[in-house]
Amino acid sequence: MSAxxxxxxxxxxxxxxxxxxxxxxxxxxxxxxxxADGSVLLVPPEGEPRRAAVHPDGAVLAAAxxxxxxxxxxxxxxxxxxxxDGTAREFAASSGWVDALAVHPSGAVAFAAGRRVTALxxxxxxxxxxxxxxxxxxxxxxxxxxxxxxxxxxxxxxYPNLDTPPELLxxxxxxxxxxxxxxxxxxxxxxQENAMHGWRLxxxxxxxxxxxxxxxxxxxxxxxxxxxxxxxxxxxxIVWPFGxxxxxxxxxxxxxxxxxARVMRVAFHPHVNVLAIGYEDGCVLLVRFEDGAELLARRxxxxxxITALAWDAKGGRLAFGAADGQAGxxxxxx
Numbered sequence: 141m142s143a144x145x146x147x148x149x150x151x152x153x154x155x156x157x158x159x160x161x162x163x164x165x166x167x168x169x170x171x172x173x174x175x176a177d178g179s180v181l182l183v184p185p186e187g188e189p190r191r192a193a194v195h196p197d198g199a200v201l202a203a204a205x206x207x208x209x210x211x212x213x214x215x216x217x218x219x220x221x222x223x224x225d226g227t228a229r230e231f232a233a234s235s236g237w238v239d240a241l242a243v244h245p246s247g248a249v250a251f252a253a254g255r256r257v258t259a260l261x262x263x264x265x266x267x268x269x270x271x272x273x274x275x276x277x278x279x280x281x282x283x284x285x286x287x288x289x290x291x292x293x294x295x296x297x298x299y300p301n302l303d304t305p306p307e308l309l310x311x312x313x314x315x316x317x318x319x320x321x322x323x324x325x326x327x328x329x330x331x332q333e334n335a336m337h338g339w340r341l342x343x344x345x346x347x348x349x350x351x352x353x354x355x356x357x358x359x360x361x362x363x364x365x366x367x368x369x370x371x372x373x374x375x376x377x378i379v380w381p382f383g384x385x386x387x388x389x390x391x392x393x394x395x396x397x398x399x400x401a402r403v404m405r406v407a408f409h410p411h412v413n414v415l416a417i418g419y420e421d422g423c424v425l426l427v428r429f430e431d432g433a434e435l436l437a438r439r440x441x442x443x444x445x446i447t448a449l450a451w452d453a454k455g456g457r458l459a460f461g462a463a464d465g466q467a468g469x470x471x472x473x474x
Contacts (some may be wrong), residue, residue, distance in 0.1 A: 146427070147436045153469045155189070157181055161461025163203025164209050164448035167224040171459040171469055172210040174203035175450070180210060180222045183459075183469065192226040201249075202241040209455060211249055212253070213238025219251050242278035250278050250287050250300075257289055259300035267300040272308075277317035282324050290318035290329045297327070309339045311347065317358060322366035325394065326387055330357045336371060336380070340387060348387045350380055352474075357406045359449075363413055368394075370406040370415050375399060377406050377427070379419045396427040397434060403423065405449040407458070416458055418446025424460050424470075437470045 143285070155173070163174035169171045173181040173433065178195035194200070198216035205211070209221045217230040219241070243249050247262035252275035258268045269289075277290035279303035289306075292314050298306040314332035321328070326348070328338040336357055338348035350371075357373030367383035376398035380388040397403070399415040405418035413429035417438070422444035424437040439447075448461040455472035 143266065144388075145434055147438050148470060148472075149436060149439060150286055151471050152437065153471060155181070155183055155461075155467035155469060157461055157467040159465050160303045160463050161448045161465070161467055162200050164212070164450045164459055164461050165203065166207025166450060166452040167205065167208060167210060167457070169452065169457075170224040171450075171452075171457070172205065172222070173226070173459070173461050174200040174210060174212050175465075176200065178214060178216075179250060180212065180228075181225075181467075182222075182226055184223060184224070185474075190226045192222050192228050194220045194228045197379075200296070201237060203238040204241045204243040204249075206243040206245055208246070209408065211241055211243055213216075213241050215239075215462045217253065219249070221249075232266070234258070238277055239276045244278050244280040244285070245283070247279065248285060250322075251282065251288070252278055254277075255291075259285070259287055259298075261285065261301065263273070269298055269306065270295060271301070276315065277329065279318045279320055282321050282322055283387055288320060288327050290315040294331050295327055304399050309345070311337050311339075313337075316356065317360070319360055319362070319369075321369075321382055322362055325385075326382060328360070328369065330360065330371070330373075332356065334373065336360075338387060340385075346389070348389050349390060350378075350393070353378070355402055358401075361406045361408045361415075363408045364411050369406070370396070370412070372403040372406055374403060375401065377403050377415060379415070396429075397425045399423065399425075401440070404446045405460075407449040407451055410451055410453060410455045412455070416449055416451065416460075418449045418460055420445040422446060422462060422466075423450070424458075426458075438468060440453075441466065 159175040159177035189222040195214035234253035240252040315329040336350035353373040359372040376395040422441035
């Protein structure tokens with residue numbers, strides 16, 4: 141690491157998670173760490189951390205939050221919602237592993253086990269649909285009750301409460317994760333083939349190819365205004381421009397935080413163009429778009445690849461978790 145790199149490491153509250161962190165989110169001011177041992181660790185700003193055994197017979201494979209609860213899916217087939225006080229409630233179950241989840245601000249939840257995708261609206265009414273192949277990624281549209289499902293051969297857009305047929309966005313290859321742009325104009329997937337692919341929903345259903353990755357880009361994050369999409373999968377965070385109606389077509393991405401280590405997780409600050417980057421060697425950097433300044437939040441640690449990264453709603457705290465069970469919370473403001 142550069143000796144001149146500004147360090148914020150003395151502002152990090154260490155957290156002993158005790159198992160690999162497989163998911164992470166914020167429930168108000170409480171950080172919620174989903175763990176491979178089947179538990180959720182809740183770390184409030186004051187008081188002692190609380191551990192909830194939400195999947196005692198398995199591991200947490202997927203997690204998502206809506207700011208009020210963390211919803212987890214496990215290899216026990218259960219879907220469980222846990223609140224900041226540690227109260228856990230199972231509200232759905234499947235015969236297979238639940239390895240994809242999405243939550244909607246309205247309270248709706250979607251989960252996938254194999255090909256079967258199930259969506260529950262804010263009143264708990266369930267609808268199911270079978271994808272063409274295993275559903276690998278789920279994401280709700282920013283407005284309306286519509287779900288994007290990533291699978292082999294592309295992504296499908298599905299209205300669970302309407303009788304209209306799901307719409308296939310086709311592209312050859314294995315699609316792993318999916319996200320909507322904040323304005324709902326673009327749908328983007330990560331791919332097994334070390335690439336990203338996107339579709340312009342307006343006006344023309346045009347394709348957007350984003351290639352050149354050394355590895356699979358399994359993490360992505362939109363900037364607060366939706367003009368940039370940051371992705372993992374290389375030795376720098378690859379950040380694609382989405383500020384125009386064509387998206388990144390014909391444009392080169394920015395590279396942020398170039399190091400001799402693969403980027404594992406990315407998370408944009410919710411209110412300013414600052415990008416948090418977590419690497420396979422355990423390092424966490426903050427990169428400021430305005431001038432490219434890099435701030436060190438965590439030094440490299442052998443065997444401690446960053447597996448989860450999330451800002452709180454105000455952007456005053458950044459939580460991170462690692463494969464070896466180490467975690468922390470960077471406190472920038474109260």
